[in-house]
Amino acid sequence: MYPPVIQKLINLFSKFPTVGPRTAARFIFYLIKLPQEKFDEFLNSITNLRESIKICSFCFNPFDASANSEEKLCPICQNNSRDKTLLCIIEKETDLISIEKTKRYKGLYFILGGTISGLKKNDIEKLKIKELEERIKNPENFDIQGVDLKEIIIAANPTTEGEVTALYIERELKPLGIKITRLGRGLPVGGELEYADEETLGSAFEGRK
Amino acid sequence: MYPPVIQKLINLFSKFPTVGPRTAARFIFYLIKLPQEKFDEFLNSITNLRESIKICSFCFNPFDASANSEEKLCPICQNNSRDKTLLCIIEKETDLISIEKTKRYKGLYFILGGTISGLKKNDIEKLKIKELEERIKNPENFDIQGVDLKEIIIAANPTTEGEVTALYIERELKPLGIKITRLGRGLPVGGELEYADEETLGSAFEGRK
Amino acid sequence: MYPPVIQKLINLFSKFPTVGPRTAARFIFYLIKLPQEKFDEFLNSITNLRESIKICSFCFNPFDASANSEEKLCPICQNNSRDKTLLCIIEKETDLISIEKTKRYKGLYFILGGTISGLKKNDIEKLKIKELEERIKNPENFDIQGVDLKEIIIAANPTTEGEVTALYIERELKPLGIKITRLGRGLPVGGELEYADEETLGSAFEGRK
Amino acid sequence: MYPPVIQKLINLFSKFPTVGPRTAARFIFYLIKLPQEKFDEFLNSITNLRESIKICSFCFNPFDASANSEEKLCPICQNNSRDKTLLCIIEKETDLISIEKTKRYKGLYFILGGTISGLKKNDIEKLKIKELEERIKNPENFDIQGVDLKEIIIAANPTTEGEVTALYIERELKPLGIKITRLGRGLPVGGELEYADEETLGSAFEGRK
Numbered sequence: 001m002y003p004p005v006i007q008k009l010i011n012l013f014s015k016f017p018t019v020g021p022r023t024a025a026r027f028i029f030y031l032i033k034l035p036q037e038k039f040d041e042f043l044n045s046i047t048n049l050r051e052s053i054k055i056c057s058f059c060f061n062p063f064d065a066s067a068n069s070e071e072k073l074c075p076i077c078q079n080n081s082r083d084k085t086l087l088c089i090i091e092k093e094t095d096l097i098s099i100e101k102t103k104r105y106k107g108l109y110f111i112l113g114g115t116i117s118g119l120k121k122n123d124i125e126k127l128k129i130k131e132l133e134e135r136i137k138n139p140e141n142f143d144i145q146g147v148d149l150k151e152i153i154i155a156a157n158p159t160t161e162g163e164v165t166a167l168y169i170e171r172e173l174k175p176l177g178i179k180i181t182r183l184g185r186g187l188p189v190g191g192e193l194e195y196a197d198e199e200t201l202g203s204a205f206e207g208r209k
Numbered sequence: 210m211y212p213p214v215i216q217k218l219i220n221l222f223s224k225f226p227t228v229g230p231r232t233a234a235r236f237i238f239y240l241i242k243l244p245q246e247k248f249d250e251f252l253n254s255i256t257n258l259r260e261s262i263k264i265c266s267f268c269f270n271p272f273d274a275s276a277n278s279e280e281k282l283c284p285i286c287q288n289n290s291r292d293k294t295l296l297c298i299i300e301k302e303t304d305l306i307s308i309e310k311t312k313r314y315k316g317l318y319f320i321l322g323g324t325i326s327g328l329k330k331n332d333i334e335k336l337k338i339k340e341l342e343e344r345i346k347n348p349e350n351f352d353i354q355g356v357d358l359k360e361i362i363i364a365a366n367p368t369t370e371g372e373v374t375a376l377y378i379e380r381e382l383k384p385l386g387i388k389i390t391r392l393g394r395g396l397p398v399g400g401e402l403e404y405a406d407e408e409t410l411g412s413a414f415e416g417r418k
Numbered sequence: 419m420y421p422p423v424i425q426k427l428i429n430l431f432s433k434f435p436t437v438g439p440r441t442a443a444r445f446i447f448y449l450i451k452l453p454q455e456k457f458d459e460f461l462n463s464i465t466n467l468r469e470s471i472k473i474c475s476f477c478f479n480p481f482d483a484s485a486n487s488e489e490k491l492c493p494i495c496q497n498n499s500r501d502k503t504l505l506c507i508i509e510k511e512t513d514l515i516s517i518e519k520t521k522r523y524k525g526l527y528f529i530l531g532g533t534i535s536g537l538k539k540n541d542i543e544k545l546k547i548k549e550l551e552e553r554i555k556n557p558e559n560f561d562i563q564g565v566d567l568k569e570i571i572i573a574a575n576p577t578t579e580g581e582v583t584a585l586y587i588e589r590e591l592k593p594l595g596i597k598i599t600r601l602g603r604g605l606p607v608g609g610e611l612e613y614a615d616e617e618t619l620g621s622a623f624e625g626r627k
Numbered sequence: 628m629y630p631p632v633i634q635k636l637i638n639l640f641s642k643f644p645t646v647g648p649r650t651a652a653r654f655i656f657y658l659i660k661l662p663q664e665k666f667d668e669f670l671n672s673i674t675n676l677r678e679s680i681k682i683c684s685f686c687f688n689p690f691d692a693s694a695n696s697e698e699k700l701c702p703i704c705q706n707n708s709r710d711k712t713l714l715c716i717i718e719k720e721t722d723l724i725s726i727e728k729t730k731r732y733k734g735l736y737f738i739l740g741g742t743i744s745g746l747k748k749n750d751i752e753k754l755k756i757k758e759l760e761e762r763i764k765n766p767e768n769f770d771i772q773g774v775d776l777k778e779i780i781i782a783a784n785p786t787t788e789g790e791v792t793a794l795y796i797e798r799e800l801k802p803l804g805i806k807i808t809r810l811g812r813g814l815p816v817g818g819e820l821e822y823a824d825e826e827t828l829g830s831a832f833e834g835r836k
Contacts (some may be wrong), residue, residue: 001724001727001728002724003679003680003689003690003691004691005672005675005676005678005679005680005691005693006680006689006691008301008672009672009673009676012668012669012672013668015657016653016654016657017653017654017657018649018650018653022612022721023644023645025721025724026643026645027643027644027719027723028676029689029719029720030642030643030644031673031676031677031719032676032677032682032689039677041639042639043670043673043674045632045635045636045639046636046658046670046673047670048632049632049633049636049655049658049659050659050666052630052632053630053632053633053659055343055659060658062630062633062656063630063777064631064632064633066632073260075677090402091402092656093652093656094403094649094652094656095402095403097628097629097652098403098405098410098629099402099414100400100408101407101410101628102407102408102410102411102414103407103411104308104410104411104414104415105414114309116634136286153309153417154416155402155827157217157396157400157401157402158396158397158398158399158400159399159400159401162394179236181417182417182418183395183396183408183413183416183417184393184394184396184412184413184414184415184416184417184418185395185396185397185398185413185416186392186393186394186395186396186397186412186413186416187366187367187392187393187394187397187408188367188395188396188397188400188405188406188409189367189394189396189406189408190364190367190368190406191366191368192368193299193304193307193308193364193366194303194304194306194307194366194440196397197397197398198310198311198401199311200398201307201308201310201311201313202311202312203393203395204392204393204394204395205308205311205313205314205362205392205393206313206393207392207393207395207416208362208390208391208392208393209391209392209393209395210514210518210519211515212470212471212474212480212481212482213482214463214466214467214470214471214482214484215467215471215480215482217463218463218464218467221459221460221463224442224448225444225445225448226444226445226448227444228442231821232435232436234511234515234607235434235435235436235512236434236435237467238480238510238511238512239433239435240464240468241467241468241469241471241473241480248468250430251430252461252464252465254426254427254430254462255427255449255461256461257423258423258424258427258446258449258450259450259457260447261421261423262423262424262450264450271424271447271450272421273421273422273423273424275423294467301447302443302447303440303443303444303447306419306420306443309419310419358618366447380597403649435751473711508820509820512821513820515823516820516821516823516828517820517828517832519825519828520825520826520828520829520832521825521829522828522829522832522833523832524778568647571832571835574812574818575814575818575819575820576815576816576817576818577817577818579817599835599836600835600836601813601814601831601832601834601835602811602812602813602814602831602832602833602834602835602836603811603813603814603815603816603831603834604810604811604812604813604814604815604830604831604834605784605785605810605811605812605815606784606785606812606813606814606815606823606824606827607785607812607819607824607826607827608786608824609783609784609785609786609815610783610784610786611717611718611722611725611726611784612721612722612725614725614815615815615816615817616728616729616730617729618815618816619725619726619728619729619731620729620730620731621811621813622810622811622812622813623726623731623732623780623810623811624731624811625810625811625812625813625834626780626808626809626810626811627808627809627811
């Protein structure tokens, strides 16, 4: 129904997270009608993104390396005031931002790159488990200094997929002999006892203070 | 639009929790079409409810007193295997059931009968604060034996209303010198880091284990 | 978990339309705490309902017969200013109220008592198809006067179930040789072209005016 | 919190329709991790979009002009089998696609470019009302042939905004003396009588067939 040059771009935008064909079409009509200078600004920003951004060699967090193209670590891994005895394993980049916003965690991160649903070989291969183990065993091989891990926090979502992933990681990391913890469960802000499941409410009782 | 006898009952059903006029109308057509014996069963059950149910003199939990009309305590308050050093203050009857289902709390309860929104005099008067203080100070005056409180858990919802209520109760109970706790916060089962607010996620980090 | 006298009533309320066990429990605690005079008012209203309400012998609409216990027709069927050439077949009592509120239909009704999902024998037997045919063929047998049907409107929901039911009724009534119509389709108030399905939007084009 | 090069692009993506900062961030991490050849394909598609797409001089529909850069009309306006006595005024490009999919309209279109909310001067100026009038009066000035309008369909959404816009256009076009129609209202596929507003249900009765 659409001209091929539009349909092609609908297909590409439809692969973006959360985007379906209807939204993709709206993106395209938005781009078509954008004033030329705004369009160029958008195009340049995307081009610059790939040129400026590098992936941190320790934690896989993307960072801006345009100031120093030799830099291999993200600002968090470079920061000497972070607590280098703590490592928090997260699923994806935006989880890191969510946690930083709380200002209650001062340790290091590791971005795993996904979750396991079920225990499909395919899903497991996508996770950076091997990379994780290497960094825990020999952090000094990854351009970072002063790492002395005493606790590994598996910050998986308390969903079925997150649980399966956390259990898998826990089993893999156990032989390393470092304390492994998980995020506390309880009632979220705005939640109600009445709609809480038994596990959540039980944890809220145990974690009372 | 409806005959008065129906409209009257729509008005009464509309005062039931969660029921609006549209649902009330459907209740009535359901009742009209119920076979006579089912209708009588419903009517008898409602009549018996008021005759059999008494309110526990210690915790305000409704219980079935038809076996022993002299009984003043609900089965939980009567139960000697409950931990009588713990008192959990809850908003309403269904919260007690939610907590009992977790099987992780073995103490006593007190049903407060509502929450404070804002700090309206009207709302505060509806709460059984005075009754609560009397029971904490002199439990033996309320037909219960062996109470020796060491901890009072304010199981308020982590909503704005619940917070205000919890703060108010805490202030009232502080002079009694008993340890006061609240339910632990954290990620609920099925929740996702990405959508958690900063307070919830921060608590989840602090409550890790 | 609940005393049997409460659990029994939870089970009965759970059979009310739209009510689940959690809501049923809240109904019961509401009833327990109702002041005695309010409780008696509720009980009396329910008792009176069954005594006052009769089902119209022509259209199956419930009506208040307390003023005249001999009356067999509802106010609509009794009303000589209604257009007795039109009969509108509806699923349930509340649909009649919805249509009356529009003030744009002045004919008679017939309450079918359900819809067919799939074409299950069980569902079909619950519908008053035989009663419908009898009333169309010989309305004078059902206490109503002056009926001279020229059009039968099948006011089924434009859902899959409603469609199946409408097709079934249409096939049953066709031999009677009376014009059969359906409600017009189009965009509802508040709807948007963008989210309309093709059938709805196509009908909106054909029904433009 | 994000590096400036990422934050800049988050801001730009946040201006896309339906996109907020959280989704924008996910878009960027998606782009960062895209394999180089996929990234180049995306970039080329966007660049080509602006070079290939022209806006139809009659109806403002974007079309692919890469085959013939002299072409001024979109395929619909060029198509001699379309009914050139009908003009359908729509809000935006995706509405045209929605209508084409129904296969029940064979006339011409005009994309108005927005709706009026309230009657703000600002909103009105964004609409192509002047352009619309010019095309209705002198279609031959806009590269199109054989236009002989007998009916103008205002295909506004049946929302408050859409109604205001339709009334405004109707008032502007009335002096031209061409028949003006609107889309038919009624029950949408999947709708239910019970939840239909009175206007929609009334229209459904009037539009029965």
